[in-house]
Amino acid sequence: MSEDDTTAVPTDEELETVAELSKRRGFFFPASRAYGGVAGFYTYGPEGAALKRNIEDAWRDRFVTQEGHMEISAPDVMPEPVFEASGHLDGFDDMIIECPECGTSHRADHVVEDATPVEEAESLPIPEVEALIEEYDLDCPVCGESLIDVPVEEFNLMFETNIGPGTSSPGYLRPETAQGIFVEFPQLKQYARNQLPFGVAQVGTAWRNEISPRRALVRVREFTQAELEHFIDPETDEPPLERVADVELTLYPADEQEAEDGDYLTMTVREAVEENVVASDWVAYYLGLARDWYERVGVDMDRFRYRQHLSGELAHYAADCWDAEAELGGDWVEITGFAYRSDYDLSKHGQYSDEEFTLFKQYDEPKTVERATVDPDMSVLGPEFGGDAGAVQDALYDLVERDPGAFEDDTVEVEVDGEPCTVDTADVNFTREEVTESGEHITPHVVEPSFGIGRIVYTVLTHAYDRDVVDGEERAYLGLPAEVAPRAVGVFPLMDKDGLGERAREVETDLRQAGLAVFYDDSGNIGRRYRRQDEVGTPYCVTVDYDTLEDDTVTVRERDSTEQARVAVEELPATLTALRTGSTDIADL
């Protein structure tokens, strides 16, 4: 079929039609509808679950198998300290104040920061924020009504639960799958035999108690993420840019977004790196990889772009971030975030936990360095300083690292609680020694492509939806790539009589045994059955007719072109596989 035969589907109609199709044909629908439904939760029906799984498998193939990374599966629930360390307990915790007059909700911390000299109000406890509102007599920024005595409500976007009985052990459903990887870094680095770089992926569920779920699968409260955490040595590791150097990217950098007449830049990965449009080579590498992957699973490249985050929207951990965005119903929707997270997460977990979130990096040549040490004689210092003796000891350890020269005189002075303490150098066993260091502990940096699988499913469905005209009749179909289509092939008897049905059942069994997802249909006329499969995106249909009984050949019909070819039954599995992988074409059969 040529482009000219396609009837363009208006964007305002597109999402409605896809939503209707999704409900009717079992791609996705609101969950728990028998009990009134609950906002932000969707069930993937038989077609949708298969489509989603195929997209996940395509992701695994590209970002795990092809790249030589590993995949793990961590729990959805993790204990509170994990999220204290990750910053989600604070950073995810919004203080909301609602104006009693006009009903507008505001971030209470923003109200305070905007109208007072106070900075970082977000980190203050709620009673203090309320006190500040009273102290400065703050008003609603919209209508001017006084906000004094209006309660500040806390809203945390994480789902909270209790681990075990009682409330002594709070836990949270992870708001991103990433933390499940970071937390296990001490184990994972051993598995990687302490060698950088290595990548750890996870496909799993993440949860956010969104204030306002919207737009079908776009903003939901439970969703699937496919995340890759690529741990690298920022000093020495380089991405294999040459593999994607010629991939063309549509880029929308921050400065273009802020400019009056800003526009997209189209350039190759190589050019983007050379011209420093994408600052991180690693991010550029993944933008290139991902672009081809999106095309592979059915995202329309004419409705796709990479947009750089503006400085104001960068997450607390991100140094630079680009989003992959797809156009849906006239709006741009983020489907993947590519973030350079630096060493933020591993450093935090290193600080908050008792484990080492570093790797030992061996030098090419061992280094010999002079190291000064002290070993204070506590049998002297103890009686001398009494209760402060421990603090004096710590101060001495601290001092010898900072300033070994301080130990060259007869006495050395340290400060404890602001009070100077003088210690005889003779009592601290100061020594300088030569030590050989073979390496150092470093905290790896992290490059994170984070894919929203549900949004990608929704995008692929929407971009695949199309209409054309076949024999004067309008037809609606999903032009899904064969790799992700829920069903591989439909099998029909031309008539359900004269033994055609029995023969078709045999063909069905053969194809199932060849591992293909087959849908058998003998209801209604043949055209209706083709249309049914078109509507759920089945790429090929096989029809058993009277000739089949004579010569063991069947008709293979292709969805997009509706072209047909005659194929021997015994060659069917191989032919269909070749068609699916694109190594042959229906017109060549």
Next chain:
RNA sequence: GCGCCGGUGGUCUAGUGGUAGGACACGAGCCUUCCAAGCUCGUCGCCCGGGUUCAAAUCCCGGCCGGCGCACCA
């Protein structure tokens, strides 16, 4: 969370203070030798709760769900 609008079989939709019709889909049968044909029959519905009323799917209030706008979006 606020505001506006909406909620009728599986889907889309008509309709009224006196308990509902259509289209498509679906099932059975007839017909049919490759693209949603036709005929017959059939299954399935007024979001939930409260109020007003002789009577509520219809009017009122609340809830839930959805769309849009605001806010939010690590």
